[in-house]
Amino acid sequence: MKYDPFVIPFCLGAIILAFVLIYKYFSWIFALNKTDKHKILKGIFSVRIFKAIKEVFLESLLHRKVFRVNPMLGYMHMSLAFGWLLLILGGTIESKVHSLKMFNTPYEPIFFKFFNHDISMFSGAEEFKFVMDLLLLFVLSGVSLAFIKRFYSKLFGMKKTTKLKIGDWMALTALWFIFPLRFFAESFTSGIYHNGGFLTGTAGNFFASFLPLENLTYIAWWAYSIALGAFFIALPFSRYMHIFTEVVLIFLRNFGIKSTKEYNSFSEFEIHSCSRCGICLDKCQLLTAARIKDTQAVYFLQSIRYNNLKEGKAFDCMLCGKCQEFCPVAIDLNNIRISKRMEFASGNNNFDYLIPKIEKTAPIIYFAGCMTHLTPTIKIAMESIFKESKTDYLFLDKDGGICCGRPLMLAGEILNAQKLIEKNVKLIKELGAKTLVTSCPICLKVFKEDYELDIEIVHHTQFILKLAEAGKIKLNKSDLNVVYHDPCELGRGSGIYDEPRTLINKVGNLKSISQEKELSLCCGSSLAGIQLNSVQKELVRIDTLKALEKNNPDCILTACPLCKKTLAKDSSIDVKDISELVWNGITESKIVELTQNSN
Amino acid sequence: MNRKRVIVIGGGIAGMESAANLASMGYDVTLFEKSQELGGHLLGWEKLFPTMRMGKDVVKFLDKGVHLAKVNIVKNSNITNASKNGNLFTVSCGDGAKYESEALVLATGYDIFDAKRKEEYGYGIYDNVITSAELEEIFLSGKPLLTTKGEIPKRVGIVHCVGSRDEKVGNVYCSKVCCVTAVKQSIEIKEKIPDSNVFCFYMDLRMFGMHFETLYKQAQEKHAVNFIRGRLSEACENMDGSLLVKVEDTLAGKPLRMSVDILVLMVGMVPSEGTKKIGTMLGMNFGANGFLKSQDQHTMTSISNIPGAFFAGCCGSPRTINNVFADARSAAMMTASYLEAYDIEERITYI
Ligand code: SF4
Ligand code: SF4
Ligand code: SF4
Numbered sequence: 001m002k003y004d005p006f007v008i009p010f011c012l013g014a015i016i017l018a019f020v021l022i023y024k025y026f027s028w029i030f031a032l033n034k035t036d037k038h039k040i041l042k043g044i045f046s047v048r049i050f051k052a053i054k055e056v057f058l059e060s061l062l063h064r065k066v067f068r069v070n071p072m073l074g075y076m077h078m079s080l081a082f083g084w085l086l087l088i089l090g091g092t093i094e095s096k097v098h099s100l101k102m103f104n105t106p107y108e109p110i111f112f113k114f115f116n117h118d119i120s121m122f123s124g125a126e127e128f129k130f131v132m133d134l135l136l137l138f139v140l141s142g143v144s145l146a147f148i149k150r151f152y153s154k155l156f157g158m159k160k161t162t163k164l165k166i167g168d169w170m171a172l173t174a175l176w177f178i179f180p181l182r183f184f185a186e187s188f189t190s191g192i193y194h195n196g197g198f199l200t201g202t203a204g205n206f207f208a209s210f211l212p213l214e215n216l217t218y219i220a221w222w223a224y225s226i227a228l229g230a231f232f233i234a235l236p237f238s239r240y241m242h243i244f245t246e247v248v249l250i251f252l253r254n255f256g257i258k259s260t261k262e263y264n265s266f267s268e269f270e271i272h273s274c275s276r277c278g279i280c281l282d283k284c285q286l287l288t289a290a291r292i293k294d295t296q297a298v299y300f301l302q303s304i305r306y307n308n309l310k311e312g313k314a315f316d317c318m319l320c321g322k323c324q325e326f327c328p329v330a331i332d333l334n335n336i337r338i339s340k341r342m343e344f345a346s347g348n349n350n351f352d353y354l355i356p357k358i359e360k361t362a363p364i365i366y367f368a369g370c371m372t373h374l375t376p377t378i379k380i381a382m383e384s385i386f387k388e389s390k391t392d393y394l395f396l397d398k399d400g401g402i403c404c405g406r407p408l409m410l411a412g413e414i415l416n417a418q419k420l421i422e423k424n425v426k427l428i429k430e431l432g433a434k435t436l437v438t439s440c441p442i443c444l445k446v447f448k449e450d451y452e453l454d455i456e457i458v459h460h461t462q463f464i465l466k467l468a469e470a471g472k473i474k475l476n477k478s479d480l481n482v483v484y485h486d487p488c489e490l491g492r493g494s495g496i497y498d499e500p501r502t503l504i505n506k507v508g509n510l511k512s513i514s515q516e517k518e519l520s521l522c523c524g525s526s527l528a529g530i531q532l533n534s535v536q537k538e539l540v541r542i543d544t545l546k547a548l549e550k551n552n553p554d555c556i557l558t559a560c561p562l563c564k565k566t567l568a569k570d571s572s573i574d575v576k577d578i579s580e581l582v583w584n585g586i587t588e589s590k591i592v593e594l595t596q597n598s599n
Numbered sequence: 600m601n602r603k604r605v606i607v608i609g610g611g612i613a614g615m616e617s618a619a620n621l622a623s624m625g626y627d628v629t630l631f632e633k634s635q636e637l638g639g640h641l642l643g644w645e646k647l648f649p650t651m652r653m654g655k656d657v658v659k660f661l662d663k664g665v666h667l668a669k670v671n672i673v674k675n676s677n678i679t680n681a682s683k684n685g686n687l688f689t690v691s692c693g694d695g696a697k698y699e700s701e702a703l704v705l706a707t708g709y710d711i712f713d714a715k716r717k718e719e720y721g722y723g724i725y726d727n728v729i730t731s732a733e734l735e736e737i738f739l740s741g742k743p744l745l746t747t748k749g750e751i752p753k754r755v756g757i758v759h760c761v762g763s764r765d766e767k768v769g770n771v772y773c774s775k776v777c778c779v780t781a782v783k784q785s786i787e788i789k790e791k792i793p794d795s796n797v798f799c800f801y802m803d804l805r806m807f808g809m810h811f812e813t814l815y816k817q818a819q820e821k822h823a824v825n826f827i828r829g830r831l832s833e834a835c836e837n838m839d840g841s842l843l844v845k846v847e848d849t850l851a852g853k854p855l856r857m858s859v860d861i862l863v864l865m866v867g868m869v870p871s872e873g874t875k876k877i878g879t880m881l882g883m884n885f886g887a888n889g890f891l892k893s894q895d896q897h898t899m900t901s902i903s904n905i906p907g908a909f910f911a912g913c914c915g916s917p918r919t920i921n922n923v924f925a926d927a928r929s930a931a932m933m934t935a936s937y938l939e940a941y942d943i944e945e946r947i948t949y950i
Contacts, residue, residue: 373833374719400845400856534766565718569769 002115006222007107013229014106020236021244031265036257043255052254060246061085065328069279076149077277079142081243087135094128110228113186113200114221117193133197136186139179147176165306167237174231175240181227185220188213245272246329259332261414263339270331271301280323280333285522289543290536292316297323297333304340312531314340318540319410319528321492325518341412349416354402354423361431362394367447369440370403371561377576378439378561381583382460388586389472394431402427406446410528417450425451437463439579441490441560442527448494459490461500461559461578468506476585480508480554484578485544485567486520487560500559503578507585508555515547523558525566538570545571557581602627603938604700606690607670608678608877611639612661612920613912613927614706619664620931621704626938629671629698631678631690633873637662639708645738647920648776648783649810657920673698681880683905702907702934705883705891706927707873709913712762712770712866719833720758720864727842728834728862730761731780738787744861748840752795752860755788756844757781758831759801763867772888774867774917778805781865782818789822798825798859800846808919829855834862867917874914881905891915895947901930902943909934 029040043049058064061082067074091109096102098116108115183200190196190204191213207213235241249269257266280297281287287296295316303309317337324333366386372378386393402424408417428436428451435456438444447457458466467473484504490496497517504510515521524532524540532540545567548556556575558564568575603626607618610632622628636642638661644654665672677693681703688703714722714730722728726747737744746752759781763774778801785797804826806812818824829846837843841858848855870889878891884904886892891910894902901909911930912923936943 373835376718376721376724376833376835379835380724399843534769538769568718569716 002105002108004114004221006114006218006225007111008225009222009229010107010110010225010232011229013232017232017235024236025245025248028265028268032257033264036266039255039257040252043251048254048256049251052251055250055254056247059250059328060243063328065330066277066279069326069328072145073149073277073279076142076145077275079138080146083135083139083142087132087139090128090132090135094132097124097128111221111225113189113195117189117195129195129197129201133199133201136179136183137199140183143176143179165237167234168239170234171231171238171240174227174234177227178224178231181220181224185217185224188217188220192217239274239276241272242275242329245269246275249273249329253330259335261335261338261409262342263336267336267339270329270336271304273329274298274301274331275329276302277328279326279328283322283326285320285322285524285540285543286316286318286532286536290532290539292536297327297331300333300337300340301331304336309340311344314344314412315531316529316536318488318522318524318526318532320488320522320526322488322519322522325492338409338412338414341410342414343412345412345414345416347413347415349419351402351416351419351423354420356402356423356427358394358396358427358431360394361433362392363433364391364393364435364437365396365428365431365433366393367396367401367404367436367438367440367443369397369438369443369561370400371442371565372439373397373400375561375565375577377580378564381577381579382439384583385464385467385473385579385586389467391467391472393437394433396428396431404440404443404446405450406442407527409446409450410526411530417446421446421450425453428453428455435463439561439577441487441494441496442562445489445493459494459496459499459559461503462496464579464582465499465503468503473582473586474589475506475582476589477506478508478581478585478588480581481511482508482555482557482581483511483513483548483551483553484516485523485548485556485558485563486517487558487563488520488522488526490559491520492518500578503582504557507578507581508557511551511553513547513550521547523560523563523566525562527562537566541566541570549573555581603702604629605702605704605934605938606688606698606700607631607704607706608681608690609639609706609708609873609912609914610634610637610672610674611706611708611912612641612657612923613708613914613930614639614704615661615665616924616927617704617706617911617931617934618670619661619668620928621934622665622668622670624931624935626935627671628668629673629700630665631673631676631692633676633678635674637665637672637674640711641920643732643739644735646783646787648779649808649814651783678877681877683881683907686907688907702938703881703909704930704934705874705877705881705903705908705910705914706912706930707877707914708871709868709874709917710871712768712774712869714761714864714866716768717761717765717864720761720831720862721834721836721842722864725834725836725840725842725862727840727860728864730864730866731777731784732866734784734863744788744791746840746860750860751792754796754798754841754857754859754861755785756842756857756859756862757785757797757799757865758862759799759804759865760830761864761866762869764802770867770869770888772917773805775805775807776917776919777865777867779808779811779814779919781863782806782811782815782824784863785824786814786818786822789818789824796825797822798827798857800827800829800831800844802828802830808921827855868913871914878914881908883908883910888916894944898947899943901926901933907937909937 063074063077066077091112095104095109095112186200187203187207190200191208196204259266276298278298284296286292295313300313303313319334321334368379403420405417405420437458437460439460444459468475521544523544524537556573557578559578564575564577605621605626605628607614607630610630614630615637618628618630638658641654641658647654678690679693680691682689688700690698711732762768763770781799785799788797806815827848829849831844831846834842834844841860842862843858845856884892891914893900901911903910909930911927
C-alpha cells in the first residue's frame, strides 16, 4: 500500500466531512413528514431519478442557469465544480490504469504524482498528463476569477454588508490555496522526476532552475493535503455546503417534494443550497432603487442559517418574486420569507362577527377585492362590461365582502388568513358558481393557491378576453400607444403574461418595454413590504415609472388596482387598468354608432 | 433720486399686501399677476371664518392698498424667466418685456389639492362628490345647493383632510384651514337648508385660531352638525345617485356606513405650480413638503437662501388669511431692511 503521513490531513478532513453531511442530511430527511418520505422512497425507484441526475449535471456541475444570467459567473462556477470533479475522475482512472488494480487507496488519485514518479510505462500516459494538466488549468482559471470577483465586487459596494463567518473564511482561504498548491506540488515533483504534462512539466523545469526542489516538494504536498483537509472541515459551516446540498435538493424536488408556507426541514435543504452567487442582489429594486442593502435573498437566507434573523429583514421585502425568478438554484424564496414571517405572527384573531349574507346566485361571481373598491373606475368598468355582455353575474363583495386573506398571508398571519379563507370558501361553495372572476391579482393568487375551489378562477383580463373572443362584446381599437406594467402577483406570481397583452392589442398599440414579463418591476406598494417607509416605496415607484415612461406612451396600462393607484401618484402619463380602456372603447363606439344613426 | 425697485410676484393676499407696504415706504414696486384680476384664491371665497365677514371686503381693502401706494401692476403676466445677475433681479415676460429690481418678493401661493388623486372618494367619478372650493363657488353664485338631479340634499357629508395628513398621497402636513372651513361651511349649509343633516368626518379637529373653538361649539349646539371621528375609507354610488360612505368611527370603535346625498371634500393646499416654477428659476430652496424653505424656521421667516429674494404667504406653508397678512407685512419689512443694508444674517450666532 502506498502511504505517507502527509495524506493524514486530507483523509481526516474527508472522513469528518462525510460524517457531518450524512448526519445532517439524514436528520433533515428524517424530520420530513410522512408523505414526503414516501415520495422519496417511491422516487428512488422510478425514472425520476434519471431526470434528477441530468439536472444535477446541468445545474450543479455546468451551472447552466448561472450561465444564462451571467456568463462570466457561470464559467467561474462551472470551472470550479465541473473541473474539480473531472480532476477527481481523471485521477481515479489514471491511477487505476496505472496500477491495473480495481481498488486502490482513496487518496491515491488525489496525490497520484507523489506516489507515481515513473508513469511513462503505461500506454496513454502522455495523453493523461495532457488532460490532467488541462483540467488543472481550467480549475485554476476559475479560482483566479473567484479571486478577482471577490475584490472587484467589493469595489462596487456589493456584498459588503455580510460579514463572512469563520467557517466561510476558512473554507474560502483553503479553497483559494488548494489548486495553486496542487499546481506547485505537481510542478516541483515534475521538476525532479519529469512526470508532468505541458503545464506542470514546463513549470517544474522552470522552478528547478532556481529552487531547491528536494526540500520544497514534500512541504508542498503537505500544504496541499492540509488545504484540502481544512476545506473539508470548514465546508459544512460555510457557504460551500451548497455544493452537496444542492445535489440532494435536486433529487428531493424531482421526487415531488415542494416547499410550503411553513418552515420545515425541506427548507433547510433549500437554504443550505444557496451558493451566494449574488444574482438575487442586482435583481432587487430594494437594493437598486431604495438602497436597502441587507434584505436581499442571499442575506436573508444567510441570517436564517446563522440564526440571527431580525424582524425587519423578514418584513421589508416586497415578495415581488424577482429574485426567485432568477435564482439559479430555484429556491422558493417567497415561501421561505412567508414562513419566517409566521414566526413573528401574533396569531389568533376572532372573525366570528363576519357573517356573509348572499341571497341569490349566478353562474359567474365577481369578486372585486378591497383594492378595487378604492379604485372605483375599475369597478364601474367591470360592472358595465358585465352588463354590456349580458353576463349573468353576482357581485359578491358589492357591499364589502370578507377579505380574501392574502394580505394576512403575506404578513405571515397564516392562521388568521386561514379563518377568512374558510369563510369565503364556504360561501363560494354554497353559491355553486362555475367561474370566479376577480379584478385583483392579489386575490387571484390566494384563490388559486389556497382556496381549493373546484371552479374556474380567472382574472378579469382573462375573462374580458374570453368575452371578446366569444363575440359577446365588441372591442374598439384606439390608436393609443400604450405600455403594460405586469403586476407582480399576476405575472411572476400567477404566470399570466399573455392574456393581458392579447387583450391590450385589441384596444390599443402595445409597445414593449425593456423590463417586462419575468423582468418586470414592482410598483413599490406591495402589501408584503410591511416595514418599508413611504420614502423607500416612493424610490421603488419612481424607478418603475422611469422604465414605463421611457418612450413617452399615451397611457400606462396595468391589471391591478393597487399598481394603478400607486403608479398614478407620480406618473405624468395617464395610468389605467386594462378594463377601463376596454370600457372607454365600447362607449366611444356606441357614441359613433348613435351619431351615425341619427344622421 | 433714483428709487430702489422691488418686484413682487403673485397678486393674491400676500403679494398685494407686501407690495402695498413696500410702495408706501417709498420703493418703486411692480406687482405681477398671472390672471386678469388681483385677489388670488380669495376671490373664490364667499364668507370668511371665523367671523363670516365677506371675502370681497378684504379684497377691497387690499385693492385700496396697492392703488393708494401707486404700485405698478402687470396683469396677465406670463413670466418666462426670473434670475439674479450680480445685485439685480431680472424678470422677463412672455410678451418680451423685461423688468429689473434690487429686491424681489415671491408670493405665488398655493394650489388646491386635486381631489381626483384620492380616487376612492370618487371625485370626478360620482356626480355628487364636490370639493370645498366648489361649494364656496355655489355659495358665491347665490344658487341653491342641489344634487345633480336637482333635489335639495337631506344629508351632506363633509370629509376633512383630503390631500393633507395623508402619506398615501404624499402630503404629510396639515393644511390648517380646512377644519375650520368645514365648520364654517357646515353652518352655512344648515342655515340654508335647516332640516338637512350634516356629518363631518375628521381625524382630529384643529381649532387653533382665535374664535375657531367658538364657531365649532356653535356648529354643534346651535346647528346640530354631527362630528364623527374617523377617516373615510371609500365612497361608492348608490343606484339613486346618493353616496354610500364607509368610515371607521374611532370613538365608537366600529365600522360605519351611511348614505349622503352630497359629499364635500375638504381639499388641502399644495405648493403651487407657480411657486415650483419661479422658485426653481431663481434657485430657491424647497423644504421636504415642497413649499419654499426659509433660512431658519423660527428666526428667519420670509428670508430665502438668495440674498434679496424674500417670500410671503402660502408659498412658504399653508396659512390662514390673518397669518398671510402678518407674513406679507413681515416680508415687506425684511425686504426694506435689506434694501437699507441692514444685515440680519449678522445676528445668526448658531449654525
Ligand atoms: S438566493 Fe439564489 S440567487 Fe441569491 S445568492 Fe442564493 S443561490 Fe444565488
Ligand atoms: S422578493 Fe423582490 S423585494 Fe424581496 S428580496 Fe426578492 S427581489 Fe427583493
Ligand atoms: S386643518 Fe383639519 S382638515 Fe385640514 S389638514 Fe389639518 S386636520 Fe386636516
